[in-house]
Amino acid sequence: MPIIPGHLEYGDTIGIVAPASAPADPKSIDRFVAALEHLGFRAKLAAHVRKRWGFLAGSDRERAADLMRMFYDPKVKAILCARGGYGSSRLLPLLDYAAIRRHPKILVGYSDITSLHCALLRKSNLVSFHGPMLNSDFIKEHCPDFTRQGFLRTLMQPSPAGSISRGYPRKTVSILRRGRVSGALVGGNICLLCATLGTPYLPPFKNRILFTEDLDEAPYRFDRMLTHLLNAGLLQQVAGVAVGINRNCKDPKARKTKEYRQTLEDVLRERLLPLKVPVVIGLPFGHVPWNATLPVGIRATLDAHEGDLVIEEPAVS
Secondary structure, three states, X not given: XXXXXXXXXXXXXXXXXXXXXXXXXXXXXXXXXXXHHHHOOEEEEOOOOOOOEOOEOOOHHHHHHHHHHHHHOXXXXXXXXXXXXXXXXXXXXXXXXXXXXXXXXXXXXXXXXXXXXXXXXXXXXXXXXXXXXXXXXXXXXXXXXXXXXXXXXXXXXXXXXXXXXXXXOOOOOEEEEOOXXXXXXXXXEHHHHHHOOOOOOOOOOOOOEEEEEOEOOOHHHHHHHHHHHHHOOOHHHOOEEEEOEOEOOOOOOHHHOOOOOOOHHHHHHHHHHXXXXXXXXOOOOEOOOXXXXXXXXXXXXXXXXXXXXXXXXXXXX
């Protein structure tokens, strides 16, 4: 069984870290603090969260130390990533996974933070959360109540969160292959998942429900990544596939050429349907305002009759 962290309560302290890139506007850090306080929590800034190091938020050792200090700090009940970008994978050899097992805490983020989700599951057996971040979600003026409520429900209630689509209009959801299957969740940003291949941080795929999303990738690049996972023998192991909303993933040249161009849905059908497992696409998670919180490592049911993903177990204690 995976290790599940303790639940959040209003008034708890949430640590703010930047394991990858720095926010484009350094002044946004103050807005991060205000956003957490507006939700009912206290905020604690990591020592180097305002630092910039090229395309990174500080050196690798500084960012890794910030993350480890948050795990060690008994006053910090959860760790929330400021943003994604690039650089989380550079921290993986620098983390103390045994110490993280001894001090399990909520860690939330998506996109580049997928590297941390994979490593924490593989090396610490710790449940972490693919969910909204400060720079891309909570400080946005029009952050949907759907996103906030899913975050709070999943992290504050030691009971199954249920349908990730609760309150979602479902206009984007479609079913590629019907069926209903249960299994522990694994996944995140598909290019970061591919980057774990050949490393000690590759998470288990066997009998899992794989969830994936990405941003600004042309359909042929999706084909390349899915083919890579197929060639590695990983996609053949999964029980089902839940695809989120892949923002800006159309071929920009499709309308300007007479050459046939596949759409992303064409690619997903061709690569995933031969697996003969349930497949649902367009679910509410990814680089979009409607961003559900998904507990990595927790058992869920992919319902490819209703077009939903249902969390079946408590993700916090």
